[in-house]
Amino acid sequence: MPTGQCLVIGIGNADRGDDAVGRVVARKLSTRRIPGVRVLEQGGEAAGLLDGLSGAQAAYLIDAARSGRLPGTISRFDAAAMELPRIAFGCSTHGLGLAEAIELARALGQLPHRCVVYAIEGRAYDIGAPLSPEVATAAEAVARMIADEMRGFVRDEGAG
Protein backbone atom coordinates (compact mmCIF):
# COMPACT_ATOMS: atom_id res chain seq x y z
CA MET A 1 0.00 0.00 0.00
CA PRO A 2 1.21 3.58 -0.56
CA THR A 3 3.11 5.10 2.34
CA GLY A 4 1.14 7.58 4.33
CA GLN A 5 -2.16 5.87 3.98
CA CYS A 6 -4.58 5.50 6.84
CA LEU A 7 -5.57 1.90 7.27
CA VAL A 8 -8.49 0.11 8.91
CA ILE A 9 -8.29 -3.64 9.53
CA GLY A 10 -11.38 -5.44 10.78
CA ILE A 11 -10.38 -8.80 12.24
CA GLY A 12 -12.45 -11.88 12.86
CA ASN A 13 -14.37 -14.81 11.50
CA ALA A 14 -17.50 -13.69 9.67
CA ASP A 15 -19.29 -16.93 10.56
CA ARG A 16 -18.63 -17.15 14.28
CA GLY A 17 -21.15 -14.89 15.98
CA ASP A 18 -19.57 -11.96 17.81
CA ASP A 19 -16.12 -12.83 16.46
CA ALA A 20 -17.31 -11.08 13.28
CA VAL A 21 -17.59 -7.68 14.98
CA GLY A 22 -14.23 -6.39 13.67
CA ARG A 23 -15.31 -7.10 10.12
CA VAL A 24 -18.70 -5.51 10.71
CA VAL A 25 -17.05 -2.29 11.89
CA ALA A 26 -14.72 -2.35 8.86
CA ARG A 27 -17.68 -2.69 6.50
CA LYS A 28 -19.46 0.22 8.16
CA LEU A 29 -16.34 2.35 7.70
CA SER A 30 -15.92 1.17 4.14
CA THR A 31 -19.35 2.51 3.19
CA ARG A 32 -18.41 5.95 4.56
CA ARG A 33 -15.71 6.27 1.84
CA ILE A 34 -13.44 8.53 3.87
CA PRO A 35 -10.72 9.96 1.57
CA GLY A 36 -7.23 8.57 2.18
CA VAL A 37 -8.52 5.60 4.13
CA ARG A 38 -8.09 1.98 3.07
CA VAL A 39 -10.26 -0.70 4.67
CA LEU A 40 -9.28 -4.37 4.93
CA GLU A 41 -10.89 -7.41 6.50
CA GLN A 42 -8.67 -10.21 7.78
CA GLY A 43 -8.92 -13.47 9.71
CA GLY A 44 -6.37 -12.36 12.29
CA GLU A 45 -3.33 -14.38 11.26
CA ALA A 46 -0.16 -12.53 12.30
CA ALA A 47 1.83 -12.60 9.07
CA GLY A 48 -1.11 -11.26 7.07
CA LEU A 49 -1.68 -8.51 9.62
CA LEU A 50 1.99 -7.55 9.54
CA ASP A 51 1.90 -7.40 5.79
CA GLY A 52 -1.21 -5.22 5.90
CA LEU A 53 0.38 -2.84 8.41
CA SER A 54 3.62 -2.34 6.53
CA GLY A 55 3.90 1.12 5.03
CA ALA A 56 0.81 2.54 6.72
CA GLN A 57 1.16 5.82 8.59
CA ALA A 58 -1.85 5.22 10.79
CA ALA A 59 -3.76 2.04 11.49
CA TYR A 60 -6.99 1.26 13.31
CA LEU A 61 -7.59 -2.37 14.15
CA ILE A 62 -10.84 -3.76 15.44
CA ASP A 63 -11.26 -7.18 17.00
CA ALA A 64 -13.55 -9.08 19.33
CA ALA A 65 -12.23 -9.68 22.85
CA ARG A 66 -12.93 -12.05 25.69
CA SER A 67 -11.83 -10.51 28.96
CA GLY A 68 -14.78 -11.31 31.20
CA ARG A 69 -16.31 -7.84 30.93
CA LEU A 70 -19.88 -7.11 29.90
CA PRO A 71 -20.69 -7.98 26.28
CA GLY A 72 -20.49 -4.89 24.10
CA THR A 73 -17.87 -3.20 26.31
CA ILE A 74 -15.56 -1.10 24.12
CA SER A 75 -11.86 -0.78 24.94
CA ARG A 76 -9.46 1.51 23.12
CA PHE A 77 -5.72 0.83 23.21
CA ASP A 78 -2.96 3.07 21.92
CA ALA A 79 -0.80 0.24 20.62
CA ALA A 80 1.88 2.63 19.34
CA ALA A 81 2.48 3.77 22.92
CA MET A 82 2.13 0.52 24.84
CA GLU A 83 1.92 -3.24 24.61
CA LEU A 84 -1.61 -4.60 24.40
CA PRO A 85 -2.85 -6.08 27.66
CA ARG A 86 -3.01 -9.84 27.81
CA ILE A 87 -6.68 -10.24 27.12
CA ALA A 88 -7.93 -12.82 24.67
CA PHE A 89 -8.63 -11.16 21.37
CA GLY A 90 -10.88 -12.82 18.81
CA CYS A 91 -10.06 -16.27 17.79
CA SER A 92 -7.15 -16.51 15.42
CA THR A 93 -6.73 -19.92 13.88
CA HIS A 94 -3.35 -20.76 15.29
CA GLY A 95 -2.49 -18.60 18.22
CA LEU A 96 -0.24 -16.02 16.62
CA GLY A 97 -2.83 -13.29 16.45
CA LEU A 98 -3.35 -9.57 16.80
CA ALA A 99 -1.31 -8.87 19.94
CA GLU A 100 1.60 -10.89 18.58
CA ALA A 101 1.40 -9.19 15.16
CA ILE A 102 1.61 -5.78 16.80
CA GLU A 103 4.59 -6.77 18.94
CA LEU A 104 6.31 -8.30 15.92
CA ALA A 105 5.69 -5.11 13.93
CA ARG A 106 7.11 -3.08 16.81
CA ALA A 107 10.20 -5.31 17.06
CA LEU A 108 10.74 -5.08 13.30
CA GLY A 109 10.27 -1.30 13.23
CA GLN A 110 7.15 -1.68 11.08
CA LEU A 111 4.50 -0.42 13.49
CA PRO A 112 2.68 2.66 12.14
CA HIS A 113 3.29 5.87 14.11
CA ARG A 114 -0.35 5.84 15.05
CA CYS A 115 -1.76 2.41 15.82
CA VAL A 116 -5.03 2.14 17.68
CA VAL A 117 -6.81 -1.07 18.62
CA TYR A 118 -10.50 -1.18 19.44
CA ALA A 119 -11.61 -4.31 21.26
CA ILE A 120 -15.27 -5.13 21.63
CA GLU A 121 -16.25 -7.68 24.24
CA GLY A 122 -18.22 -10.54 22.66
CA ARG A 123 -20.94 -12.64 24.22
CA ALA A 124 -21.18 -15.75 22.02
CA TYR A 125 -19.18 -17.30 19.19
CA ASP A 126 -21.60 -19.86 17.76
CA ILE A 127 -21.19 -20.97 14.16
CA GLY A 128 -23.43 -19.00 11.80
CA ALA A 129 -24.91 -16.83 14.58
CA PRO A 130 -25.51 -13.10 14.07
CA LEU A 131 -23.94 -10.44 16.31
CA SER A 132 -25.45 -10.23 19.79
CA PRO A 133 -27.59 -7.06 20.11
CA GLU A 134 -25.21 -5.31 22.53
CA VAL A 135 -22.23 -6.14 20.31
CA ALA A 136 -24.05 -4.82 17.24
CA THR A 137 -24.72 -1.56 19.10
CA ALA A 138 -21.06 -1.34 20.08
CA ALA A 139 -20.03 -1.93 16.46
CA GLU A 140 -22.04 1.12 15.39
CA ALA A 141 -20.43 3.22 18.13
CA VAL A 142 -16.89 2.08 17.31
CA ALA A 143 -17.37 2.82 13.61
CA ARG A 144 -18.43 6.34 14.56
CA MET A 145 -15.51 6.81 16.97
CA ILE A 146 -12.95 5.62 14.41
CA ALA A 147 -14.44 7.77 11.65
CA ASP A 148 -14.11 10.82 13.93
CA GLU A 149 -10.53 9.93 14.87
CA MET A 150 -9.55 9.34 11.26
CA ARG A 151 -11.03 12.57 10.02
CA GLY A 152 -8.94 14.39 12.60
CA PHE A 153 -5.83 12.43 11.63
CA VAL A 154 -6.27 12.85 7.88
CA ARG A 155 -6.86 16.59 8.38
CA ASP A 156 -3.87 17.05 10.71
CA GLU A 157 -1.39 14.92 8.80
CA GLY A 158 -2.62 15.55 5.29
CA ALA A 159 -2.41 11.82 4.66
CA GLY A 160 -3.87 10.35 1.50
Place this chain on the structure above:
Amino acid sequence: MARRTIKVDALARVEGEGALHVTVRDGAVERAELRFYEPPRFFEALLRGRAYTEAPDIAARICGICPVAYQMSAVHAMEDALGVSIPQPLRDLRRLLYCAEWIESHALHIYMLHAPDFLGFEGAIDMARAHPGVVARGLALKKTGNDLMALLGGREVHPINVRVGGFYKVPRRRDLAAIAEGLKRARDVALETVKWVAGFDFPECERDYQLVALCPAAEYPFNEGRIVSSRGLDIAARDYDEHFEEEHVAHSTALHAHIRGRGAYLVGPLARYALNFDKLSPLARATARDIGLDRVCRNPYRSIMVRAIEVLYACDEALRLIESYAEPDAPCVALSPRAGVGHGCTEAPRGMLYHRYQLAADGTIISARIVPPTSQNQASIEEDLTICVGAWLDLPDDALRHRCEQTVRNYDPCISCATHFLRVDMNRV
Protein backbone atom coordinates in the same frame (compact mmCIF):
# COMPACT_ATOMS: atom_id res chain seq x y z
CA MET B 1 9.76 -42.63 46.15
CA ALA B 2 10.68 -39.59 44.08
CA ARG B 3 7.86 -38.53 41.83
CA ARG B 4 8.03 -35.56 39.52
CA THR B 5 5.22 -34.25 37.39
CA ILE B 6 5.65 -32.01 34.38
CA LYS B 7 2.37 -30.45 33.37
CA VAL B 8 1.63 -28.09 30.53
CA ASP B 9 -1.95 -26.82 30.59
CA ALA B 10 -3.44 -25.29 27.51
CA LEU B 11 -5.13 -22.01 26.93
CA ALA B 12 -8.58 -22.90 25.68
CA ARG B 13 -8.97 -21.79 22.06
CA VAL B 14 -11.84 -22.04 19.70
CA GLU B 15 -9.81 -24.01 17.17
CA GLY B 16 -8.58 -26.64 19.59
CA GLU B 17 -6.50 -27.33 22.63
CA GLY B 18 -3.50 -29.32 23.67
CA ALA B 19 -1.96 -30.24 26.99
CA LEU B 20 1.01 -32.20 28.14
CA HIS B 21 1.46 -34.34 31.22
CA VAL B 22 4.67 -36.23 31.96
CA THR B 23 5.08 -38.24 35.16
CA VAL B 24 8.54 -39.21 36.30
CA ARG B 25 8.97 -41.84 38.99
CA ASP B 26 12.21 -43.25 40.36
CA GLY B 27 14.38 -41.77 37.66
CA ALA B 28 12.31 -42.86 34.65
CA VAL B 29 9.41 -41.45 32.67
CA GLU B 30 6.45 -43.41 33.95
CA ARG B 31 3.84 -41.88 31.69
CA ALA B 32 3.77 -39.26 28.92
CA GLU B 33 0.39 -38.09 27.74
CA LEU B 34 -0.46 -35.57 25.10
CA ARG B 35 -4.05 -34.49 24.86
CA PHE B 36 -5.53 -32.85 21.77
CA TYR B 37 -8.96 -31.74 20.84
CA GLU B 38 -9.36 -32.71 17.20
CA PRO B 39 -11.86 -30.74 15.09
CA PRO B 40 -11.90 -33.26 12.19
CA ARG B 41 -14.27 -35.57 14.10
CA PHE B 42 -16.79 -32.80 13.97
CA PHE B 43 -16.16 -32.19 10.30
CA GLU B 44 -16.76 -35.81 9.37
CA ALA B 45 -20.30 -35.51 10.70
CA LEU B 46 -20.72 -32.12 9.05
CA LEU B 47 -19.80 -33.60 5.66
CA ARG B 48 -22.48 -36.28 5.80
CA GLY B 49 -25.50 -35.38 3.67
CA ARG B 50 -23.62 -32.71 1.71
CA ALA B 51 -22.91 -32.87 -2.02
CA TYR B 52 -19.56 -34.33 -3.10
CA THR B 53 -18.79 -30.97 -4.73
CA GLU B 54 -18.86 -29.26 -1.32
CA ALA B 55 -16.22 -31.45 0.31
CA PRO B 56 -13.10 -29.49 -0.71
CA ASP B 57 -14.39 -26.20 0.68
CA ILE B 58 -15.82 -27.72 3.86
CA ALA B 59 -12.71 -29.83 4.54
CA ALA B 60 -10.44 -26.81 3.95
CA ARG B 61 -11.98 -25.23 7.03
CA ILE B 62 -10.41 -27.87 9.25
CA CYS B 63 -7.13 -26.00 9.21
CA GLY B 64 -6.09 -22.41 8.55
CA ILE B 65 -2.46 -23.38 8.04
CA CYS B 66 -2.88 -26.36 5.71
CA PRO B 67 -6.26 -25.94 3.95
CA VAL B 68 -4.72 -27.07 0.64
CA ALA B 69 -3.90 -30.46 2.13
CA TYR B 70 -7.53 -30.96 3.15
CA GLN B 71 -8.73 -29.80 -0.25
CA MET B 72 -6.30 -32.00 -2.12
CA SER B 73 -7.06 -35.16 -0.15
CA ALA B 74 -10.77 -34.43 -0.60
CA VAL B 75 -10.66 -33.89 -4.37
CA HIS B 76 -8.48 -36.93 -4.98
CA ALA B 77 -10.77 -39.11 -2.89
CA MET B 78 -13.83 -37.81 -4.76
CA GLU B 79 -12.19 -38.32 -8.15
CA ASP B 80 -11.30 -41.85 -7.07
CA ALA B 81 -14.95 -42.47 -6.17
CA LEU B 82 -16.14 -41.01 -9.49
CA GLY B 83 -13.53 -42.85 -11.56
CA VAL B 84 -12.02 -39.79 -13.22
CA SER B 85 -8.42 -38.79 -13.71
CA ILE B 86 -6.96 -35.35 -14.15
CA PRO B 87 -4.86 -34.20 -17.14
CA GLN B 88 -1.24 -33.20 -16.64
CA PRO B 89 -1.58 -29.38 -16.58
CA LEU B 90 -4.20 -29.53 -13.83
CA ARG B 91 -2.14 -32.08 -11.96
CA ASP B 92 0.86 -29.74 -12.18
CA LEU B 93 -1.21 -26.82 -10.90
CA ARG B 94 -2.20 -28.89 -7.89
CA ARG B 95 1.47 -29.59 -7.19
CA LEU B 96 2.16 -25.89 -7.51
CA LEU B 97 -0.61 -25.06 -5.06
CA TYR B 98 0.85 -27.58 -2.61
CA CYS B 99 4.29 -25.93 -3.01
CA ALA B 100 2.67 -22.66 -1.88
CA GLU B 101 1.28 -24.31 1.22
CA TRP B 102 4.55 -26.02 2.17
CA ILE B 103 6.43 -22.72 1.80
CA GLU B 104 3.86 -20.86 3.93
CA SER B 105 3.49 -23.50 6.59
CA HIS B 106 7.13 -24.59 6.92
CA ALA B 107 8.42 -20.98 6.93
CA LEU B 108 5.99 -20.14 9.73
CA HIS B 109 7.05 -23.12 11.77
CA ILE B 110 10.79 -22.79 11.20
CA TYR B 111 11.03 -19.07 11.92
CA MET B 112 8.18 -18.21 14.25
CA LEU B 113 7.58 -21.36 16.26
CA HIS B 114 10.59 -23.65 16.26
CA ALA B 115 13.76 -21.55 15.90
CA PRO B 116 13.18 -19.72 19.23
CA ASP B 117 13.57 -23.11 20.97
CA PHE B 118 17.10 -23.48 19.63
CA LEU B 119 18.19 -19.89 20.11
CA GLY B 120 16.96 -19.45 23.66
CA PHE B 121 14.05 -17.09 23.08
CA GLU B 122 10.60 -17.19 24.62
CA GLY B 123 9.04 -16.85 21.20
CA ALA B 124 9.17 -15.12 17.85
CA ILE B 125 8.63 -11.64 19.29
CA ASP B 126 11.67 -11.89 21.57
CA MET B 127 13.64 -13.28 18.68
CA ALA B 128 12.50 -10.40 16.45
CA ARG B 129 13.79 -7.87 19.00
CA ALA B 130 17.23 -9.46 18.94
CA HIS B 131 17.34 -10.51 15.29
CA PRO B 132 14.88 -8.37 13.32
CA GLY B 133 16.57 -9.14 10.01
CA VAL B 134 16.21 -12.88 10.51
CA VAL B 135 12.52 -12.69 11.39
CA ALA B 136 11.85 -10.31 8.50
CA ARG B 137 13.55 -12.84 6.22
CA GLY B 138 11.28 -15.61 7.49
CA LEU B 139 8.19 -13.49 7.00
CA ALA B 140 9.28 -12.61 3.47
CA LEU B 141 9.70 -16.31 2.71
CA LYS B 142 6.25 -17.06 4.08
CA LYS B 143 4.79 -14.20 2.07
CA THR B 144 6.05 -15.73 -1.17
CA GLY B 145 4.01 -18.81 -0.31
CA ASN B 146 1.02 -16.60 0.51
CA ASP B 147 1.35 -14.78 -2.84
CA LEU B 148 1.47 -18.03 -4.79
CA MET B 149 -1.49 -19.33 -2.80
CA ALA B 150 -3.49 -16.16 -3.51
CA LEU B 151 -2.70 -16.40 -7.23
CA LEU B 152 -3.75 -20.05 -7.58
CA GLY B 153 -6.28 -20.36 -4.81
CA GLY B 154 -8.01 -16.99 -4.99
CA ARG B 155 -6.89 -15.94 -1.53
CA GLU B 156 -4.09 -16.58 0.96
CA VAL B 157 -6.01 -18.61 3.52
CA HIS B 158 -8.77 -21.12 2.79
CA PRO B 159 -8.40 -20.95 -1.00
CA ILE B 160 -11.65 -20.97 -2.93
CA ASN B 161 -10.52 -21.94 -6.42
CA VAL B 162 -10.23 -25.71 -5.96
CA ARG B 163 -12.99 -28.03 -7.11
CA VAL B 164 -13.44 -31.73 -7.66
CA GLY B 165 -12.14 -32.29 -11.21
CA GLY B 166 -9.76 -29.32 -11.26
CA PHE B 167 -10.11 -25.59 -10.64
CA TYR B 168 -12.73 -22.92 -11.21
CA LYS B 169 -10.18 -20.76 -12.98
CA VAL B 170 -6.63 -21.48 -14.08
CA PRO B 171 -3.80 -18.94 -14.28
CA ARG B 172 -2.31 -17.65 -17.53
CA ARG B 173 1.35 -18.29 -18.20
CA ARG B 174 2.08 -14.59 -17.79
CA ASP B 175 0.50 -14.57 -14.30
CA LEU B 176 2.86 -17.31 -13.22
CA ALA B 177 5.85 -15.69 -14.90
CA ALA B 178 5.27 -12.62 -12.75
CA ILE B 179 5.47 -14.62 -9.54
CA ALA B 180 8.53 -16.60 -10.67
CA GLU B 181 10.81 -13.68 -9.86
CA GLY B 182 9.60 -13.70 -6.28
CA LEU B 183 10.09 -17.45 -6.11
CA LYS B 184 13.69 -17.14 -7.29
CA ARG B 185 14.35 -14.73 -4.45
CA ALA B 186 12.52 -17.07 -2.09
CA ARG B 187 14.74 -19.95 -3.23
CA ASP B 188 17.80 -17.90 -2.26
CA VAL B 189 16.21 -17.15 1.11
CA ALA B 190 15.40 -20.85 1.52
CA LEU B 191 19.07 -21.67 0.93
CA GLU B 192 20.06 -19.14 3.60
CA THR B 193 17.45 -20.69 5.87
CA VAL B 194 18.92 -24.18 5.46
CA LYS B 195 22.38 -22.91 6.35
CA TRP B 196 21.02 -20.92 9.30
CA VAL B 197 19.19 -23.84 10.93
CA ALA B 198 22.09 -26.21 10.24
CA GLY B 199 24.12 -24.10 12.66
CA PHE B 200 21.79 -24.70 15.62
CA ASP B 201 22.77 -26.95 18.53
CA PHE B 202 20.71 -30.11 18.47
CA PRO B 203 20.05 -32.41 21.40
CA GLU B 204 21.44 -35.89 20.79
CA CYS B 205 18.60 -38.30 20.19
CA GLU B 206 18.23 -41.18 17.79
CA ARG B 207 14.83 -42.82 17.43
CA ASP B 208 14.00 -46.03 15.66
CA TYR B 209 10.84 -44.73 13.99
CA GLN B 210 8.57 -46.64 11.69
CA LEU B 211 8.52 -44.00 8.94
CA VAL B 212 5.46 -43.72 6.71
CA ALA B 213 5.02 -41.51 3.65
CA LEU B 214 3.63 -41.47 0.16
CA CYS B 215 6.13 -42.66 -2.44
CA PRO B 216 5.33 -41.73 -6.03
CA ALA B 217 7.42 -43.37 -8.73
CA ALA B 218 9.45 -40.38 -9.83
CA GLU B 219 8.73 -37.27 -7.81
CA TYR B 220 8.84 -36.00 -4.24
CA PRO B 221 5.37 -36.65 -2.82
CA PHE B 222 2.53 -34.17 -2.71
CA ASN B 223 -0.70 -35.56 -4.15
CA GLU B 224 -0.14 -39.18 -5.00
CA GLY B 225 1.92 -42.31 -4.51
CA ARG B 226 1.71 -45.57 -2.64
CA ILE B 227 1.80 -45.57 1.12
CA VAL B 228 5.22 -46.95 2.04
CA SER B 229 6.89 -47.58 5.38
CA SER B 230 10.52 -48.05 6.35
CA ARG B 231 9.57 -51.55 7.52
CA GLY B 232 8.18 -53.00 4.34
CA LEU B 233 4.61 -51.74 4.12
CA ASP B 234 3.72 -50.84 0.51
CA ILE B 235 0.02 -50.33 -0.14
CA ALA B 236 -2.39 -48.26 -2.21
CA ALA B 237 -4.37 -45.50 -0.48
CA ARG B 238 -7.53 -47.58 -0.91
CA ASP B 239 -6.05 -50.20 1.45
CA TYR B 240 -5.37 -47.70 4.24
CA ASP B 241 -8.20 -48.90 6.47
CA GLU B 242 -7.01 -52.48 6.21
CA HIS B 243 -3.58 -51.63 7.63
CA PHE B 244 -4.08 -48.58 9.83
CA GLU B 245 -6.37 -48.25 12.80
CA GLU B 246 -7.31 -45.57 15.27
CA GLU B 247 -8.22 -46.17 18.86
CA HIS B 248 -9.62 -44.15 21.70
CA VAL B 249 -7.30 -43.48 24.61
CA ALA B 250 -8.63 -42.39 27.96
CA HIS B 251 -6.59 -39.20 28.27
CA SER B 252 -7.41 -37.62 24.92
CA THR B 253 -10.39 -36.67 22.81
CA ALA B 254 -8.25 -37.37 19.74
CA LEU B 255 -7.79 -40.85 18.36
CA HIS B 256 -4.41 -42.55 18.38
CA ALA B 257 -3.38 -44.11 15.07
CA HIS B 258 -1.32 -47.31 14.72
CA ILE B 259 -0.37 -49.68 11.96
CA ARG B 260 -2.14 -52.96 12.74
CA GLY B 261 0.33 -55.27 14.43
CA ARG B 262 3.19 -52.84 13.94
CA GLY B 263 2.48 -50.08 16.45
CA ALA B 264 3.26 -46.38 16.35
CA TYR B 265 4.56 -44.72 13.22
CA LEU B 266 5.85 -41.37 12.09
CA VAL B 267 4.55 -39.20 9.25
CA GLY B 268 5.84 -35.81 8.13
CA PRO B 269 9.10 -34.32 6.89
CA LEU B 270 11.46 -36.91 8.41
CA ALA B 271 9.46 -39.77 6.89
CA ARG B 272 8.98 -38.11 3.48
CA TYR B 273 12.64 -37.20 3.27
CA ALA B 274 13.97 -40.63 4.23
CA LEU B 275 11.65 -42.51 1.90
CA ASN B 276 12.00 -40.12 -1.07
CA PHE B 277 15.49 -38.62 -0.82
CA ASP B 278 16.41 -39.53 -4.40
CA LYS B 279 13.38 -37.66 -5.73
CA LEU B 280 14.39 -34.29 -4.30
CA SER B 281 15.70 -31.76 -6.82
CA PRO B 282 19.47 -31.84 -7.41
CA LEU B 283 19.79 -28.51 -5.55
CA ALA B 284 17.89 -29.81 -2.50
CA ARG B 285 19.90 -33.05 -2.44
CA ALA B 286 23.21 -31.27 -2.80
CA THR B 287 22.28 -28.76 -0.10
CA ALA B 288 21.28 -31.56 2.28
CA ARG B 289 24.69 -33.14 1.77
CA ASP B 290 26.42 -29.76 2.25
CA ILE B 291 24.93 -29.38 5.70
CA GLY B 292 25.79 -32.93 6.68
CA LEU B 293 22.27 -34.30 6.60
CA ASP B 294 22.28 -38.04 5.86
CA ARG B 295 19.71 -39.66 3.59
CA VAL B 296 17.85 -40.75 6.68
CA CYS B 297 17.51 -38.51 9.74
CA ARG B 298 16.16 -40.09 12.92
CA ASN B 299 16.82 -37.23 15.32
CA PRO B 300 13.43 -35.50 15.77
CA TYR B 301 15.15 -32.27 16.88
CA ARG B 302 16.80 -32.07 13.45
CA SER B 303 13.41 -32.08 11.73
CA ILE B 304 13.83 -28.30 11.37
CA MET B 305 16.72 -29.00 8.97
CA VAL B 306 14.58 -31.35 6.90
CA ARG B 307 11.74 -28.83 6.88
CA ALA B 308 14.17 -26.21 5.57
CA ILE B 309 15.29 -28.61 2.81
CA GLU B 310 11.63 -29.13 1.92
CA VAL B 311 11.07 -25.37 1.65
CA LEU B 312 14.05 -25.19 -0.70
CA TYR B 313 12.61 -28.07 -2.70
CA ALA B 314 9.16 -26.44 -2.83
CA CYS B 315 10.64 -23.21 -4.24
CA ASP B 316 12.69 -25.18 -6.75
CA GLU B 317 9.78 -27.40 -7.76
CA ALA B 318 7.43 -24.41 -8.07
CA LEU B 319 9.87 -22.76 -10.48
CA ARG B 320 10.15 -25.98 -12.50
CA LEU B 321 6.36 -26.30 -12.69
CA ILE B 322 5.94 -22.67 -13.75
CA GLU B 323 8.62 -23.04 -16.41
CA SER B 324 6.93 -26.08 -17.95
CA TYR B 325 3.32 -24.95 -17.44
CA ALA B 326 1.03 -25.30 -20.43
CA GLU B 327 -2.36 -23.63 -20.05
CA PRO B 328 -4.98 -26.38 -19.96
CA ASP B 329 -7.86 -26.46 -22.46
CA ALA B 330 -10.38 -26.39 -19.63
CA PRO B 331 -10.00 -25.60 -15.91
CA CYS B 332 -11.87 -28.73 -14.92
CA VAL B 333 -12.80 -32.16 -16.27
CA ALA B 334 -16.45 -33.16 -16.65
CA LEU B 335 -17.90 -35.17 -13.79
CA SER B 336 -21.02 -37.16 -13.24
CA PRO B 337 -21.97 -38.50 -9.84
CA ARG B 338 -22.22 -42.20 -9.11
CA ALA B 339 -22.39 -44.40 -6.06
CA GLY B 340 -19.04 -45.52 -4.73
CA VAL B 341 -16.22 -45.20 -2.25
CA GLY B 342 -13.14 -43.07 -2.85
CA HIS B 343 -9.82 -42.77 -1.04
CA GLY B 344 -7.34 -39.91 -1.15
CA CYS B 345 -3.99 -39.54 0.53
CA THR B 346 -1.75 -36.51 0.17
CA GLU B 347 1.21 -35.02 2.04
CA ALA B 348 0.19 -32.14 4.28
CA PRO B 349 3.16 -30.15 5.59
CA ARG B 350 2.87 -32.12 8.86
CA GLY B 351 2.51 -35.48 7.12
CA MET B 352 0.17 -37.86 5.38
CA LEU B 353 -3.50 -36.91 5.38
CA TYR B 354 -6.04 -39.62 4.55
CA HIS B 355 -9.64 -39.06 3.40
CA ARG B 356 -12.28 -41.64 2.54
CA TYR B 357 -15.78 -40.83 1.29
CA GLN B 358 -18.76 -43.00 0.50
CA LEU B 359 -21.11 -41.44 -2.06
CA ALA B 360 -24.72 -42.13 -2.97
CA ALA B 361 -25.74 -42.36 -6.63
CA ASP B 362 -26.60 -38.66 -6.71
CA GLY B 363 -23.23 -37.69 -5.23
CA THR B 364 -24.43 -37.11 -1.68
CA ILE B 365 -21.80 -37.94 0.93
CA ILE B 366 -23.00 -40.91 3.01
CA SER B 367 -19.92 -41.14 5.19
CA ALA B 368 -16.58 -39.38 5.55
CA ARG B 369 -13.39 -40.36 7.31
CA ILE B 370 -10.47 -38.00 7.82
CA VAL B 371 -7.22 -39.00 9.50
CA PRO B 372 -4.99 -35.95 10.01
CA PRO B 373 -1.22 -36.20 10.43
CA THR B 374 -1.16 -34.87 13.98
CA SER B 375 -3.42 -37.69 15.10
CA GLN B 376 -1.14 -40.20 13.37
CA ASN B 377 1.92 -38.76 15.07
CA GLN B 378 0.44 -38.56 18.54
CA ALA B 379 1.72 -41.97 19.65
CA SER B 380 5.20 -41.14 18.32
CA ILE B 381 5.25 -37.85 20.19
CA GLU B 382 4.42 -39.64 23.42
CA GLU B 383 7.14 -42.22 22.74
CA ASP B 384 9.61 -39.37 22.12
CA LEU B 385 8.64 -37.85 25.44
CA THR B 386 9.17 -41.17 27.19
CA ILE B 387 12.42 -42.15 25.49
CA CYS B 388 14.21 -38.86 24.70
CA VAL B 389 13.15 -36.92 27.74
CA GLY B 390 13.91 -39.92 29.95
CA ALA B 391 17.57 -39.40 29.12
CA TRP B 392 17.55 -35.81 30.38
CA LEU B 393 15.99 -36.20 33.81
CA ASP B 394 19.02 -34.64 35.48
CA LEU B 395 18.03 -31.28 33.94
CA PRO B 396 16.42 -28.75 36.30
CA ASP B 397 12.63 -28.44 36.13
CA ASP B 398 12.52 -25.40 33.86
CA ALA B 399 14.97 -26.82 31.36
CA LEU B 400 13.24 -30.19 31.36
CA ARG B 401 9.83 -28.64 30.82
CA HIS B 402 11.20 -26.60 27.95
CA ARG B 403 12.73 -29.71 26.43
CA CYS B 404 9.33 -31.43 26.66
CA GLU B 405 7.63 -28.55 24.86
CA GLN B 406 10.38 -28.48 22.25
CA THR B 407 9.87 -32.20 21.73
CA VAL B 408 6.20 -31.59 20.93
CA ARG B 409 7.08 -28.68 18.65
CA ASN B 410 9.41 -30.90 16.60
CA TYR B 411 6.24 -32.20 15.03
CA ASP B 412 4.71 -28.84 14.14
CA PRO B 413 1.41 -30.18 15.46
CA CYS B 414 -1.62 -28.07 14.83
CA ILE B 415 -1.44 -26.96 18.45
CA SER B 416 2.12 -25.72 18.06
CA CYS B 417 1.23 -22.03 18.12
CA ALA B 418 -0.70 -22.52 21.31
CA THR B 419 2.19 -24.34 22.92
CA HIS B 420 4.32 -21.22 22.61
CA PHE B 421 1.84 -19.37 24.77
CA LEU B 422 0.91 -22.06 27.22
CA ARG B 423 0.63 -21.54 30.91
CA VAL B 424 3.03 -24.05 32.36
CA ASP B 425 2.80 -25.57 35.83
CA MET B 426 5.36 -27.82 37.39
CA ASN B 427 4.58 -29.89 40.45
CA ARG B 428 6.89 -31.99 42.48
CA VAL B 429 5.21 -34.63 44.57
